[in-house]
Amino acid sequence: MLKIWGRLNSHNVKKVAWLAEEIGVDYVRHDVGGQFGFPEDYAAKNPNRLIPTIEDAGLVLWESNAILRYVAAKYAPDLWPADPAARAAGDKWMDWQFSYADAQRDAFVNLVRRTPDARDMAAIAASAERAGQAMAILDRYLAETPWLSGDAFGIGDIPMGVYTHTWFTLDIERPERPRVRAWYERLMERPGFASQVMIPLT
Ligand SMILES: N[C@@H](CCC(=O)N[C@@H](CS)C(=O)NCC(=O)O)C(=O)O
Numbered sequence: 001m002l003k004i005w006g007r008l009n010s011h012n013v014k015k016v017a018w019l020a021e022e023i024g025v026d027y028v029r030h031d032v033g034g035q036f037g038f039p040e041d042y043a044a045k046n047p048n049r050l051i052p053t054i055e056d057a058g059l060v061l062w063e064s065n066a067i068l069r070y071v072a073a074k075y076a077p078d079l080w081p082a083d084p085a086a087r088a089a090g091d092k093w094m095d096w097q098f099s100y101a102d103a104q105r106d107a108f109v110n111l112v113r114r115t116p117d118a119r120d121m122a123a124i125a126a127s128a129e130r131a132g133q134a135m136a137i138l139d140r141y142l143a144e145t146p147w148l149s150g151d152a153f154g155i156g157d158i159p160m161g162v163y164t165h166t167w168f169t170l171d172i173e174r175p176e177r178p179r180v181r182a183w184y185e186r187l188m189e190r191p192g193f194a195s196q197v198m199i200p201l202t
Pocket of ligand 1: 010
């Protein structure tokens with residue numbers, strides 16, 4: 001059975017839990033990190049002491065996007081195109097998500113993880129501005145293709161899908177990005193996205 005270590009209110013854990021639900025693999029998720037702390041032996045699994053980490057048939061693996069690639073390759077190859085060009089197109093959006101996360105971080109941390117009196121409103125506004133600009137790039141791309149993975153949904157959609165839910169949920173100024181919205185609405189129809197990603201931000 002696939003074991004996932006990590007609390008579900010983490011963007012990076014949501015990616016892996018969503019994929020596990022999406023493909024129906026037999027899995028169990030253990031709440032660790034954040035308010036849950038870490039078991040004593042956790043650093044032996046993941047020397048970064050970060051989440052997520054998975055264990056599967058003797059393999060211990062960390063780095064959320066590497067986990068998505070491993071799980072898809074092993075259990076759901078249709079979600080990671082075999083053609084190198086098609087695969088690279090989706091992979092690009094998986095890696096781009098880490099740059100996007102930098103833009104959105106200050107808005108998320110201040111609005112979700114801080115009390116109102118401790119919020120840096122200027123940082124929230126600057127972060128919302130950067131995130132909205134980045135979403136324009138995604139919006140233009142989605143004029144060319146229905147999914148970030150190409151003609152069909154795949155793991156290339158997962159990292160930005162998770163962060164896009166946060167973007168639409170945060171109480172920030174958001175420019176209209178119609179194709180991002182349409183893609184997000186299609187993601188919301190997927191049961192794995194609804195159960196693992198669309199949970200209250202905490
Ligand atoms: N690049 C890593 C980043 C992992 C990471 O920063 N995880 C955060 C949660 S999203 C974490 O472990 N924070 C500490 C904690 O939860 O205690 C990945 O994609 O897996």
